[in-house]
């Protein structure tokens with residue numbers, strides 16, 4: 001499968017990444033190679049294999065509804081790039097147009 | 098998913114006042130609306146009332162200081178593992194069963210990927226192709242009968258945090274503040290099929306759904322606190338046509354009334370567009386409560402791309418029949434069934450039965466009072482729906498906090514029946530019981546409210562009143578029968594309501610006809 005510049009634009013938009021035109025061409029090239037590599041799997045006959053929901057053969061790993069101690073707000077905010085009081089402060093959410 | 102999350106950067110500028118229907122909804126609008134009908138479906142999110150969050154042990158608390166209930170799991174820090182809360186799954190199964198859904202024997206969680214700062218992981222753990230419950234229904238009584246509203250799916254997911262915008266609105270703010278206490282609180286998403294045919298039906302469905310969820314005790318369903326949220330889809334088509342119109346998604350519906358009003362507004366708006374021969378464009382609209390209009394939030398040119406994939410950190414769920422049976426055995430009698438039984442068993446009018454069974458606690462109260470009273474159930478219903486409801490509303494008291502025990506109400510009704518107090522005095526007695534929690538006998542004794550049983554004493558008071566009101570008495574003697582009401586009133590006043598009005602009436606007539 002060939003990844004086009006339009007595909008790159010779409011994925012970049014979803015990932016909130018920005019590339020210039022040269023980078024996009026390189027990205028399309030590299031992504032195409034990766035997808036082609038994965039396509040090798042199509043050579044296998046998986047007609048008899050049921051789809052898998054998880055790689056680990058475990059089911060129903062559950063915990064009881066018990067409250068455990070939370071972090072102190074000071075601790076929770078320690079890695080925050082910015083804060084105001086005990087809130088995480090984040091940049092503008094919507095660009096006004 | 099939580100409503101705030103589906104926001105793109107393409108926020109349109111219609112909030113400033115774009116085109117819309119005339120607000121007055123004049124005769125023209127009504128005429129054109131009558132040729133069309135709306136097709137409505139609701140997407141409801143309820144916060145489950147578990148003690149801890151869905152995937153970590155943080156307390157699921159409302160109104161706590163910001164960021165005081167977080168941990169590495171719900172903050173989305175690297176290297177942590179979520180572990181599913183059994184209670185949340187059981188609440189989900191319980192709800193699915195109550196909504197007549199098929200419970201999945203195999204279910205799993207998926208990652209829904211999008212960027213929004215109230216979601217620190219940049220994905221929400223939700224359920225995509227294998228939800229807990231599918232293909233259910235709720236019967237809702239609507240104008241002119243019963244409407245069966247099909248339930249498409251019921252699934253579990255985690256809630257997002259809360260954003261506080263610097264300037265109060267999201268568009269005008271240069272930054273926002275995030276509180277992650279709510280992040281990871283279990284949510285149940287309940288999606289109906291587009292089976293509702295009017296804003297009133299949507300309101301009735303939402304009421305029934307809330308009633309069921311409260312009976313199940315899985316959520317407190319407080320829309321004003323956000324523990325119940327509702328988005329609506331509405332399209333409009335010519336009446337009788339089977340072709341569906343373009344669906345519009347409505348958001349920011351913060352009360353039951355807002356749901357009804359926004360749908361009514363949107364129905365008119367779309368009907369007017371169609372009546373002009375134009376087409377409705379697919380978009381998400383926002384209910385502006387202060388202006389009572391819907392405004393464009395964003396157009397939906399392309400489908401959302403959330404790149405769902407199975408959550409690798411959580412193993413699948415297998416829900417066997419034994420587990421389902423165990424949960425099924427905890428189901429209470431649900432409001433619809435109880436409503437029918439109240440009509441059948443107590444001979445109540447449908448109206449009484451509907452009001453009494455809307456809340457489980459109120460219905461329990463009623464039944465306990467009827468059992469203790471043993472008399473006419475309608476008399477109990479009248480007191481519960483009348484005086485009790487009035488005092489609860491006036492004082493903002495929840496039925497759970499009412500100080501009058503059902504047995505005390507029953508005792509008071511017996512005192513009316515045996516003539517100890519009059520029905521009129523009973524209201525005073527009940528008010529005192531409501532305020533103090535005292536037994537009716539105690540209130541009656543303390544306030545001297547026992548009905549005057551001694552005919553001689555009553556006759557003396559009647560004579561006094563006649564003597565004090567000679568003019569009126571003469572009018573009655575002269576045949577002006579209505580004037581007797583005044584005299585009865587005077588006797589009641591003198592006895593502070595302790596007289597039996599029928600006896601007073603009789604005594605007055607005896608005296609005034611012989612005079």
Ligand SMILES: [Zn+2]
Nearest residue numbers: 153155168171
């Ligand atoms: Zn946590």
